[in-house]
Amino acid sequence: MSACATTEAVDGVYDPYQPLNRDFHEFNKGLDTVVVRPVSSVYGDVTPGLVRLLIGNALSHLELPRDFANNVFMGKWEPAGSTLARFAVNTIVGAGGLLDPATDFEIEKQDADFGMTLAHYGAGEGAYWELPFLGPGTTRSHWGRFVDFAFAPTTYIGAPISGYTVLGLNTVEFRDTNENAVDSVLYESADSYTTARSLFLQNRRAQLGEADDGEEVEIIAE
Amino acid sequence: MFLFSRRNFLAVAVCSCFLSAAPQAAIALDEAEARELVMGVAGDVIALVQSDVPIESKRSELKRLMSATADMTAIGRFAIGRPWNEMSDTQKDAYLSAFTDYVAKIYTSRFSDYKGETLEFAGSRSGKKDLYVLTNFARSGQQPLEVSWRVREIGGAPKILDIEAEGISLLVSLKNEMSGLLSQNNNSVDKVIEVLKTKA
Numbered sequence: 121m122s123a124c125a126t127t128e129a130v131d132g133v134y135d136p137y138q139p140l141n142r143d144f145h146e147f148n149k150g151l152d153t154v155v156v157r158p159v160s161s162v163y164g165d166v167t168p169g170l171v172r173l174l175i176g177n178a179l180s181h182l183e184l185p186r187d188f189a190n191n192v193f194m195g196k197w198e199p200a201g202s203t204l205a206r207f208a209v210n211t212i213v214g215a216g217g218l219l220d221p222a223t224d225f226e227i228e229k230q231d232a233d234f235g236m237t238l239a240h241y242g243a244g245e246g247a248y249w250e251l252p253f254l255g256p257g258t259t260r261s262h263w264g265r266f267v268d269f270a271f272a273p274t275t276y277i278g279a280p281i282s283g284y285t286v287l288g289l290n291t292v293e294f295r296d297t298n299e300n301a302v303d304s305v306l307y308e309s310a311d312s313y314t315t316a317r318s319l320f321l322q323n324r325r326a327q328l329g330e331a332d333d334g335e336e337v338e339i340i341a342e
Numbered sequence: 343m344f345l346f347s348r349r350n351f352l353a354v355a356v357c358s359c360f361l362s363a364a365p366q367a368a369i370a371l372d373e374a375e376a377r378e379l380v381m382g383v384a385g386d387v388i389a390l391v392q393s394d395v396p397i398e399s400k401r402s403e404l405k406r407l408m409s410a411t412a413d414m415t416a417i418g419r420f421a422i423g424r425p426w427n428e429m430s431d432t433q434k435d436a437y438l439s440a441f442t443d444y445v446a447k448i449y450t451s452r453f454s455d456y457k458g459e460t461l462e463f464a465g466s467r468s469g470k471k472d473l474y475v476l477t478n479f480a481r482s483g484q485q486p487l488e489v490s491w492r493v494r495e496i497g498g499a500p501k502i503l504d505i506e507a508e509g510i511s512l513l514v515s516l517k518n519e520m521s522g523l524l525s526q527n528n529n530s531v532d533k534v535i536e537v538l539k540t541k542a
Contacts, residue, residue, distance in 0.1 A: 133518075300451045300453075300454040300455045301451070301452045301453075301455050303451060304448050304449075304451035304452045305452070308447065308448050308451055309519065310444065310523050310537050310538060311519060311522040311526055313522070314518055314519050314521075314522025314526075315515070315518075317518070317522075318514070318515050318518035318519060318522075322509050322510045322511065323508055323509045324509075325509060326508060326509020326510070327508075327509065331509055337420075337513065337514070339416055339417075339420050339494075340419065340420070341494060341496045341501070
């Protein structure tokens with residue numbers, strides 16, 4: 121990581137605000153215990169599978185403007201084109217995005233966000249931040265999320281599909297789908313802060329092609 | 343929830359899924375052998391996830407599978423890092439035992455979200471010392487997840503050293519976690535062992 125080459129801490133993590141981050145982590149954990157976890161659990165119990173499938177499709181559909189814009193920003197024309205095709209197919213044949221015929225036609229989703237665009241144009245990763253409500257991220261990825269949110273069409277449409285509704289649904293949908301895994305990371309880990317940070321950074325760096333040579337780490341075995 | 347994108351957790355869960363397998367005979371490590379080990383592990387863990395036994399039994403079964411098919415000593419040693427060289431044999435034993443229990447516990451939970459999904463062989467590639475067996479984890483409504491298994495011949499038998507999916511390596515995750523624990527506990531290995539014991 122060029123961004124943290126000079127101030128690199130343990131294991132390639134630049135985490136200068138760790139004490140603050142740990143406080144925010146405890147806040148987020150509390151929020152999960154008191155609100156997110158119980159709400160998601162009820163949501164999971166009362167929502168029929170079919171409805172959840174439709175909601176999942178719709179949430180994915182609503183990300184397409186973001187994917188399209190950022191693929192264009194990065195000059196990735198082919199993914200941008202297929203995002204456009206996906207949007208058209210699922211809007212027209214897929215009942216406005218509730219269904220996902222595009223995947224059957226092998227028009228896959230091409231994730232792109234503004235954090236990736238920033239990375240594409242050379243912006244460094246910055247520091248690791250776990251922010252209240254928003255969770256793990258880096259200076260760059262949090263700014264990216266902010267920009268994506270600010271420009272999302274849903275942010276400017278009123279209820280029932282406002283930006284916050286989408287955020288909330290994404291949260292409970294994710295939390296319930298990964299109920300045991302999230303429980304394990306937050307409540308079973310010996311150090312849930314470090315675990316969350318490790319998982320976030322590894323995944324994000326791999327997504328951006330910025331991972332260290334993780335697979336060829338030297339392992340000593342007798 | 344707010345912490346991660348959906349994909350992160352799939353990776354976590356899949357990493358957690360496959361740290362185990364049937365014991366294998368000992369001959370030179372070739373692709374077929376590594377593949378058999380990995381596919382065996384996959385089958386056993388999928389069966390374990392779907393079984394209707396109490397969580398404690400799942401943990402002990404996962405621990406048994408891990409110990410049989412992964413080199414928990416090498417993994418534990420890598421995870422704790424530099425302090426290993428200064429640890430006494432008693433400390434090493436205590437640490438490895440607590441570490442293995444802890445890993446079995448957290449990964450039993452992490453893989454329990456993933457039921458009824460299937461795994462298929464997707465090729466392999468060679469590293470410097472190790473063979474990487476690639477598998478595709480089919481998921482309904484999504485693209486298959488590619489999971490890479492790092493296998494090395496140790497003591498005459500192939501052993502799993504790492505599992506990686508969506509950029510998340512089990513080994514790196516555990517190393518990050520152990521160094522976090524160390525720095526939270528004034529670099530005291532004994533304290534880390536204590537914490538692992540209470541968490542396991």
